[in-house]
Each structure stands twice: as structure tokens, then as C-alpha cells.
Amino acid sequence: MNPEQIPQLLKQVSYADPRILPEDKKEIAGLSALWAGVLADVPDQFAMWAVGQHYAESPFPIKPSDIAGRWRAHVRDRMNRHTGTLEPTNYPELDPDDVAGFMHTLRTERQAVIMGQQPPTPLAAIAGPDAVPANVQARLDAIGQYVPNHVREQLAAYRPTRAAREDLIREGKPDPLSVPCPWCEAPTGQPCRGRRITPGRDPEAKRQGGRAPHPSRLDAARSHPDAA
Known part of the structure; x- marks a missing residue:
């Protein structure tokens, strides 16, 4: 999330918890800058989902660390279920000797899996005839x-x-x-x-x-x- 998105997030949070949104505009700006630093890697849609999950489970005011923690757990879960082996049938144009191209493709695939644009690829999906019985x-x-x-x-x-x-x-x-x-x-x-x-x-x-x-x-x- 960027600083421009945080005020809207805080406003949405205030509908469930008025304690979270200060009245002073300067305080809102300072709070937005703080939250933006903590949530820099978190997509805005996920942040809103995390807010709903938090108040479904806890009566305490939400903190940016609560959202960031849920995002890290989400990333770990998806990457633990993803092999990241770049199955050749999915990337026929990839040259294994092109190290820079390989690393770029690997990072792009992982980012797509993290963001939900691509499902994790389990080991069973790539196991071929040489797989260990x-x-x-x-x-x-x-x-x-x-x-x-x-x-x-x-x-x-x-x-x-x-x-x-x-x-x-x-x-x-x-x-x-x-x-x-x-x-x-x-x-x-x-x-x-x-x-x-x-x-x-x-x-x-x-x-x-x-x-x-x-x-x-x-x-x-x-x-x-x-x-x-």
C-alpha cells in the first residue's frame, strides 16, 4: 500500500472501530505515514480483508502489524505449497543457460503466486516418470x-x-x-x-x-x- 491509500483504509476501519481514526488531520497524516511504511508490501485488497478477519476474531483495535503479520502468513502458506521449479512445458521459450532470464522468470512466477494471479504448483503436478516411488x-x-x-x-x-x-x-x-x-x-x-x-x-x-x-x-x- 502507498500513503495515498491509507486514509481510505483507516476510514473503512473506523466503521467497525471509531477508536482507530483521530479527528486531527495532522494526526491522520502522521498515522497514514506510519501505516504506509509497515504495509508497503501489502496489497490494499488484502489489507481490507485482513481488517475484517481481525475484527471477526478480536475486540481490540487493529494495528498495522496485525495486517502485515497476516500477509506474511499468507505468503508463507502459498510459497510452501509452490515448488518454483519452472516446469518446461509452461515456459518453452526459457533458455536454462540464460541466468538473468531464468532469475527474472522465477521471480515473476513467485510474485504471481504470492499475489494470487497464479495457483501454487504442488510437487505432484510436476512429478514425472523419474519420480521416486x-x-x-x-x-x-x-x-x-x-x-x-x-x-x-x-x-x-x-x-x-x-x-x-x-x-x-x-x-x-x-x-x-x-x-x-x-x-x-x-x-x-x-x-x-x-x-x-x-x-x-x-x-x-x-x-x-x-x-x-x-x-x-x-x-x-x-x-x-x-x-x-
């Missing part, structure tokens, strides 16, 4: 947030245990770290450990920087309800 995604979520393949490959050298778990899941094999080990009592998510005083000399081989899971743990993983 629901049962696989559920198992991936159990060990952490899914990341794109190229990122996962770059991180594999720094987190070999997790990379090995993800590979097993994608191959449809049981993940031994999804269950505790009945032999060495290693908890879920932790690699098996030796039961000797000098675990580094345990005869079992190590797998990708960690100890190979004990056979009894593999059996437990295969019989787990979530196993592939």
Missing part, C-alpha cells in the same frame, strides 16, 4: 532427506556408510542398519562393532569404511516389515 521414498525418509543423485554421488566419499545404505535401498535390498544388531547390540543407524577388547583386530571385514554387518543383523533386516 512412494515405498522407496518412505524408506529414504527413514534415514534422512532425499537429495538429487548428482549431489549424493559427490557426497558419497564423505559419508560412505550412508551412501551404502541408500544404494541398498535403491537396489531393493534390505538395509541392515534399519534394525539393531542382535549380536553386537549396535543401535539402529550405527554400524556393527566388535565384541572384543581390540575391535580393530576383529576378523570380520570392513565395508566402505565401516564394519560389515553381522549375519544375524542381515537376517533381522530381511525379516523387518519394511524390508523390500
Whole structure:
């Protein structure tokens, strides 16, 4: 909103709450300047809607922060439901190598979603044949947030245990770290450990920087309800 729109807003508010509008014109001008600064990013129609919502819920005089807070919540809600991936079918002319053009289009799309000129695009609307199956995604979520393949490959050298778990899941094999080990009592998510005083000399081989899971743990993983 701009300063010219605020007096009309205050007048509309005064119909529900006369306390909000001072009689002195100088006070109105000062109040308008203050409200305009707080509501600079808020559309005037939304501000009027927020006023109605406020007095439907509260008997207290409305403040500009009440309107601005509702606007921020509105923006968060719409953007949380929007993927912002610029689906190619909607932008056939967009060149992915044109960084400036891409950023301009992305900002324009987000602004349209925020202002209600375009509905949010949920993930289900852009998921193609390469989308992760629901049962696989559920198992991936159990060990952490899914990341794109190229990122996962770059991180594999720094987190070999997790990379090995993800590979097993994608191959449809049981993940031994999804269950505790009945032999060495290693908890879920932790690699098996030796039961000797000098675990580094345990005869079992190590797998990708960690100890190979004990056979009894593999059996437990295969019989787990979530196993592939």
C-alpha cells in the first residue's frame, strides 16, 4: 500500500472501530505515514480483508502489524505449497543457460503466486516418470532427506556408510542398519562393532569404511516389515 491509500483504509476501519481514526488531520497524516511504511508490501485488497478477519476474531483495535503479520502468513502458506521449479512445458521459450532470464522468470512466477494471479504448483503436478516411488521414498525418509543423485554421488566419499545404505535401498535390498544388531547390540543407524577388547583386530571385514554387518543383523533386516 502507498500513503495515498491509507486514509481510505483507516476510514473503512473506523466503521467497525471509531477508536482507530483521530479527528486531527495532522494526526491522520502522521498515522497514514506510519501505516504506509509497515504495509508497503501489502496489497490494499488484502489489507481490507485482513481488517475484517481481525475484527471477526478480536475486540481490540487493529494495528498495522496485525495486517502485515497476516500477509506474511499468507505468503508463507502459498510459497510452501509452490515448488518454483519452472516446469518446461509452461515456459518453452526459457533458455536454462540464460541466468538473468531464468532469475527474472522465477521471480515473476513467485510474485504471481504470492499475489494470487497464479495457483501454487504442488510437487505432484510436476512429478514425472523419474519420480521416486512412494515405498522407496518412505524408506529414504527413514534415514534422512532425499537429495538429487548428482549431489549424493559427490557426497558419497564423505559419508560412505550412508551412501551404502541408500544404494541398498535403491537396489531393493534390505538395509541392515534399519534394525539393531542382535549380536553386537549396535543401535539402529550405527554400524556393527566388535565384541572384543581390540575391535580393530576383529576378523570380520570392513565395508566402505565401516564394519560389515553381522549375519544375524542381515537376517533381522530381511525379516523387518519394511524390508523390500
